[in-house]
Amino acid sequence: MTKHFLKVENLCKRYKSPKGEKDLTVFENVNFTIEKGEYVCIIGHSGCGKSTIINTLAGLDSPTEGVVLMDNREVAGPSLDRGMVFQNYSLLPWLSTLDNVRFGVRARWPNWSKEKITSHSREYLEMVGLKDVLNRKPSQLSGGMRQRVSIARAFATQPKLLLLDEPFGALDALTRGNIQEELIKIWSHMQQTIFMITHDVDEAILLADKILLMSNGPNAVVAESVVVDIARPRKRSEIIKDESYYHLRNYLVDFLVNRSDERPSGETEALPRSVNPISSFKKKPRPEPVVLNSSEKIEMTA
Amino acid sequence: MQSIRSRSIILSLTILFVLLGIWELANQAPASSEALTEYELLMGGADQEARVPPPSAVIKLAIKEIGNPFYDAGPNDKGIGIQLGYSLYRVLTGFILAAIIAIPVGFVIGMSPLMYNALNPFIQVLRPISPLAWMPLALFIIKDSETSAIFVIFICSIWPMLINTAFGVAGVRKDWINVARTHELGALRTAFTVVLPAAAPTILTGMRISIGIAWLVIVAAEMLVGGTGIGYYVWNEWNNLDLTSVIFSILMIGMVGMLLDLGLNAAARLVQYQE
Ligand SMILES: Nc1ncnc2c1ncn2[C@@H]1O[C@H](COP(=O)(O)OP(=O)(O)OP(=O)(O)O)[C@@H](O)[C@H]1O
Ligand SMILES: [Mg+2]
Numbered sequence: 001m002t003k004h005f006l007k008v009e010n011l012c013k014r015y016k017s018p019k020g021e022k023d024l025t026v027f028e029n030v031n032f033t034i035e036k037g038e039y040v041c042i043i044g045h046s047g048c049g050k051s052t053i054i055n056t057l058a059g060l061d062s063p064t065e066g067v068v069l070m071d072n073r074e075v076a077g078p079s080l081d082r083g084m085v086f087q088n089y090s091l092l093p094w095l096s097t098l099d100n101v102r103f104g105v106r107a108r109w110p111n112w113s114k115e116k117i118t119s120h121s122r123e124y125l126e127m128v129g130l131k132d133v134l135n136r137k138p139s140q141l142s143g144g145m146r147q148r149v150s151i152a153r154a155f156a157t158q159p160k161l162l163l164l165d166e167p168f169g170a171l172d173a174l175t176r177g178n179i180q181e182e183l184i185k186i187w188s189h190m191q192q193t194i195f196m197i198t199h200d201v202d203e204a205i206l207l208a209d210k211i212l213l214m215s216n217g218p219n220a221v222v223a224e225s226v227v228v229d230i231a232r233p234r235k236r237s238e239i240i241k242d243e244s245y246y247h248l249r250n251y252l253v254d255f256l257v258n259r260s261d262e263r264p265s266g267e268t269e270a271l272p273r274s275v276n277p278i279s280s281f282k283k284k285p286r287p288e289p290v291v292l293n294s295s296e297k298i299e300m301t302a
Numbered sequence: 303m304q305s306i307r308s309r310s311i312i313l314s315l316t317i318l319f320v321l322l323g324i325w326e327l328a329n330q331a332p333a334s335s336e337a338l339t340e341y342e343l344l345m346g347g348a349d350q351e352a353r354v355p356p357p358s359a360v361i362k363l364a365i366k367e368i369g370n371p372f373y374d375a376g377p378n379d380k381g382i383g384i385q386l387g388y389s390l391y392r393v394l395t396g397f398i399l400a401a402i403i404a405i406p407v408g409f410v411i412g413m414s415p416l417m418y419n420a421l422n423p424f425i426q427v428l429r430p431i432s433p434l435a436w437m438p439l440a441l442f443i444i445k446d447s448e449t450s451a452i453f454v455i456f457i458c459s460i461w462p463m464l465i466n467t468a469f470g471v472a473g474v475r476k477d478w479i480n481v482a483r484t485h486e487l488g489a490l491r492t493a494f495t496v497v498l499p500a501a502a503p504t505i506l507t508g509m510r511i512s513i514g515i516a517w518l519v520i521v522a523a524e525m526l527v528g529g530t531g532i533g534y535y536v537w538n539e540w541n542n543l544d545l546t547s548v549i550f551s552i553l554m555i556g557m558v559g560m561l562l563d564l565g566l567n568a569a570a571r572l573v574q575y576q577e
Contacts, residue, residue: 058484059484060480078483078486079484084480086480086481090477090478092481092496094499094500094502103485103495104485107485107487137575
């Protein structure tokens with residue numbers, strides 16, 4: 001019996017091909033764990049199956065093989081325990097900002113009074129800095145504001161696990177930075193467990209405790225699990241002054257650019273390898289990223 | 303600098319007056335024939351047949367009729383308001399009955415590919431049938447001209463609503479359904495709080511098309527079944543050779559049709575949303 005909060009075991013997704021051809025395996029042998037309160041990011045090239053994984057965690061999609069266990073119970077369908085922030089915000093356009101959040105809160109606590117639902121929703125909208133646009137429709141908000149409503153809706157239902165599918169993909173760099181800092185503020189004082197997809201290496205380093213690296217599809221795997229060994233609270237303006245930040249960043253970029261096509265050799269059950277580029281860099285201050293093989297630096301996740 | 307709106311109003315009024323002017327001038331009784339009026343009348347209006355009544359006559363009649371729309375002087379002489387009332391009653395009854403059936407059924411078809419495939423052949427065959435073609439069958443089965451007219455309205459207004467509802471429901475964005483799913487909403491809650499508002503603009507468009515068709519059809523239906531209603535009124539005035547009344551009632555049909563459309567348009571605006 002594992003004590004992990006969330007455990008993904010041998011997840012695999014295949015799509016049937018039109019007659020004759022082999023089935024398309026999007027990903028296989030996907031194993032990882034998430035602990036309570038942990039912030040985990042997953043990075044990989046477009047089409048490798050990140051959204052499919054997150055939808056499977058949400059219970060919106062079902063895997064071909066493997067299981068997702070949360071609190072030792074199999075994830076079999078969508079649940080309010082797993083809140084989702086979709087890539088395109090997915091606000092209901094006919095509802096106002098406040099009503100979109102109330103929609104979630106009412107679903108979570110059907111027995112609450114109207115006043116309680118409203119005040120709870122307002123509280124979360126205030127937290128993301130939107131208390132002045134409560135009555136506006138999503139179409140009257142900027143992309144960044146919509147994303148914050150979406151985040152407020154997900155946080156307000158207080159799910160055990162929050163799933164974010166490329167939440168900042170459509171935002172400009174400035175807005176993105178602001179919302180990231182807000183998100184990290186909320187996360188740090190709520191101890192929310194978060195699993196997030198991103199394309200942005202800097203974003204992952206700023207936010208995550210652990211970054212999962214996916215190789216390219218088809219037949220993608222989660223190849224490595226990279227520990228982000230940078231003290232919190234992190235501030236974008238401060239961590240970029242840190243040399244280890246660059247070391248980690250180079251390591252991740254190197255994976256995405258040069259190594260994401262490699263098939264990891266050896267036992268597939270052992271994937272992903274756990275790596276900590278920063279600690280190895282501190283022990284052995286050489287600038288270039290190295291894949292470490294000595295056993296002391298490799299912790300198996302299992 | 304005038305706005306487009308005020309300029310278009312001026313242009314509309316200009317067109318209106320020019321058309322009315324041409325119509326008025328083209329249909330003036332020739333001056334020379336004035337002396338013959340008495341004779342003409344006795345001859346059954348040989349000349350009158352060739353002439354459409356001028357707008358001035360129509361306006362005069364309109365003022366008289368609209369001043370007293372609800373008088374009732376026997377089966378063949380009722381006010382325009384009463385006749386329009388009968389027609390509206392039939393149209394609205396048939397339309398509402400159709401909506402009660404079409405919207406839930408459209409929901410089911412839109413949500414379930416199985417039901418869509420099962421019911422689609424029926425819809426495809428039944429939809430192109432002219433509603434008036436049902437009339438003899440309706441009269442035979444129902445044996446009541448009033449109810450038959452309502453049935454014809456029902457059958458003609460059901461299709462646009464059914465098809466638009468199914469289309470709107472099937473087209474609801476997957477993301478919104480997923481929002482409902484991640485919030486553990488049941489099927490009924492999802493239908494009412496997500497699918498219905500999402501599909502409402504499309505459904506309302508279907509309702510607008512339906513009521514437009516219903517108003518077109520009621521005139522013809524009432525010409526067939528007779529008795530009361532604006533269609534009967536038009537036909538009756540034609541039989542009386544009272545062309546002024548015919549033109550007046552044509553205009554009233556247009557007005558009421560416009561009001562019906564405006565009403566549904568206002569309703570559509572209430573449920574409209576921007577993505
Ligand atoms: N219904 C389907 N039939 C066949 N293949 C599919 C189907 N749905 C998705 N795929 C394939 O699954 C793969 C993974 O899709 P997914 O959306 O999870 O990618 P992603 O990693 O989220 O990409 P992106 O970063 O661009 O969002 C894609 O290569 C896609 O072609
Ligand atoms: Mg994706």
